[in-house]
Amino acid sequence: MMIAETQGKMLHQLIKLLGVSRILEIGTFTGYSTLAMASALHGDNDRLVTLERDPKPQALAKKYIKRLELEDRIDFRLGPAMESLVAIAEERPRDQYDLVFIDADKKGYIPYYDFVMNNNLLSDRGIIVADNVLFFGQVHRIAGYQDDDTAKGSKNIRKKAKYAHEFNKHVLDDSRVQVVILPLFDGVSIINKKRV
Numbered sequence: 259m260m261i262a263e264t265q266g267k268m269l270h271q272l273i274k275l276l277g278v279s280r281i282l283e284i285g286t287f288t289g290y291s292t293l294a295m296a297s298a299l300h301g302d303n304d305r306l307v308t309l310e311r312d313p314k315p316q317a318l319a320k321k322y323i324k325r326l327e328l329e330d331r332i333d334f335r336l337g338p339a340m341e342s343l344v345a346i347a348e349e350r351p352r353d354q355y356d357l358v359f360i361d362a363d364k365k366g367y368i369p370y371y372d373f374v375m376n377n378n379l380l381s382d383r384g385i386i387v388a389d390n391v392l393f394f395g396q397v398h399r400i401a402g403y404q405d406d407d408t409a410k411g412s413k414n415i416r417k418k419a420k421y422a423h424e425f426n427k428h429v430l431d432d433s434r435v436q437v438v439i440l441p442l443f444d445g446v447s448i449i450n451k452k453r454v
């Protein structure tokens with residue numbers, strides 16, 4: 259599922275406000291967020307790399323991006339995100355990203371986050387934005403902010419909410435970063451490196 263319109267606007271504005279020039283997106287789907295972010299880039303060398311394992315939505319994303327003549331800024335990668343991350347880090351070991359947007363399988367959030375942080379893919383002034391971190395209110399239940407601490411909904415929703423909760427705790431326990439969770443749509447984390 260694609261991000262909400264307000265989230266797209268937030269990403270677009272963040273990119274402009276922070277002067278972001280390198281973006282790494284994990285989870286392209288049909289390219290809505292890719293487009294929201296790529297259209298905020300303006301420098302000749304600004305680039306966005308986006309990772310997707312499913313060729314069907316990726317083909318649609320390519321079509322929309324081409325229609326808007328943004329294809330020169332975008333490096334589309336097909337395959338499991340972790341494999342693409344390893345390939346990118348090997349191909350361009352010195353490249354860093356000012357914005358990493360994590361919006362793929364919830365189980366992968368911790369491994370993606372760890373890979374980015376441990377391989378120095380995030381620039382010092384960069385941010386990681388992670389989507390769905392409140393999972394439609396269900397993470398509040400698991401975290402004990404409601405009387406009833408069991409998540410509601412299907413087994414799949416409860417499983418995803420659990421992964422989101424584990425990711426939130428993982429980031430909070432990482433002394434290298436600070437994080438704020440915004441209750442925008444179903445929750446967005448903005449994570450940055452602490453300045454030493």
Ligand SMILES: C[S@@+](CC[C@H](N)C(=O)[O-])C[C@H]1O[C@@H](n2cnc3c(N)ncnc32)[C@H](O)[C@@H]1O
Pocket residue numbers: 259260261284285286287288289290291292309310311312315337338339340361362363366
């Ligand atoms: C929530 S959607 C992304 C939505 C997109 N960011 C947007 O707002 O338009 C998640 C996408 O991640 C992809 N995905 C899930 N697991 C993946 C994996 N392990 N590797 C690569 N892509 C994956 C799915 O195929 C899906 O297209």
